[in-house]
Amino acid sequence: MNESEDELEQRLRALFADERLGVEPTADAGPAIVAGARRRRQRQRVLMASTGAVCALGLVAGGLTVFRLHAQDNTAQIVASQPTVGDAPVLTPTPESPSSTPIAADPPPPAPPSEEIHTSTKARQPSRPGAPTHADPPAKVTTGSLLTADGLGGLKLGMTETQLADQGITLTNAKQTSNCTYYDVQGAGVPAATALVSPSSGVVVVKPDGAAHTPEGVGSGSSKDDVLASYPGTSVQSGGLVSPVGGDGSYVFTLSDDGAVASIDLRSANQDCAG
Template structure:
């Protein structure tokens, strides 16, 4: 019995002992009243405790449903709906953050050669050795004297008889025509040749004795196709093939019966000589 119960019992005893009430309490009335008061207080305490517990649970449930607890490093999370008054929180792993390192895709495997490539490779005939093609360059001729677009050694187109003598070039065996004279030419630095000299135009024809070739490698033994390939402006005349070489000169390629070049000479396009 605590202090408050003692005070209550004393007050009740004093009340019952009061003569003004005019009622004589029965035996054992005091303890019965005290026990009843004690039970009433206990019921009030139980009700207050229950009400407080219900309120606390409501507050906790309302707060937990409003937010979600996350751990600091983001590896676990607690869902409010998973928490109850009688259950232990369940920790579920959070998704891992994406890696900052980009993923490099492996290159696709190389595609095997197609059937068309195999077919084109297998069906292509191998090149024939010695077979000529349109892209083949003409065979170069280097035998004999070199006849350039302006003359043969020191013998040049347009030179007069006086100029030839000054160069030490000898003119022999003169053969006169209607207007011009043929000479056999000899001298230092000049291969044996025949020259046709015009009184007004000087040397208008240079014909080497024996084999000769041009700087383009066309000469005695070349084919007609070689001449046409080397000199696109070549024309066909009764004496052979005439190929202009710029300025006042042109080559005359004489062909043999088999179509090959038999000889080559240089002549001036401006001349007044016959033949």
């Protein structure tokens, strides 16, 4: 409790005037006491001001230390939570440290040139089919007479002239050649054709008149490739193609100038005829 100088002086004067003290103060005792009290109050004020300044400095230093530690902890949390792959994320401050600066991860390294070249090469490559493709099968020919591996209708390889007559097949316009005879053949169930008959082996050659085709769809107009594809054992002989068809028979395909099949005949290997 602070008192004014006038009140203090009055109380001191009253105290010194009290007879019970038994001491007679000197004439300058009052001013000396007042001056001493004034100096004491000034020292107290200086001490209190210094103490307050020291406390304020301590609080400021402590706050800075705590803020620095807290900022370091937040930075560690941000770095630990960064993804390790992909594009660099854009980080935002956490609510505990709104003033902290976001930390951006380093951008990913550029892809090596080899990958870019590989990617562009793959983009230029045409799409590969799921399964290998096969060549289209030969076009089937179904026009004309059907010549099978054993003959033409009722006209079969190996039949003798007597057997042909018994079947109602007539032989006309005979043409002798070496040991065999050519006939024009007519009869029920037999398309118009020419037959070469051997005295010992019977019919050895059957040649339809006009267009004909085989059961495999090879006939007049078929290409050489069609013949080779349909009959793998085909060989080239005397400007034509000879295709074995099992047993003693073989197809003989005569080719035109453009390489297409012009005619077909069926021949037996067991013959003593020329040609």
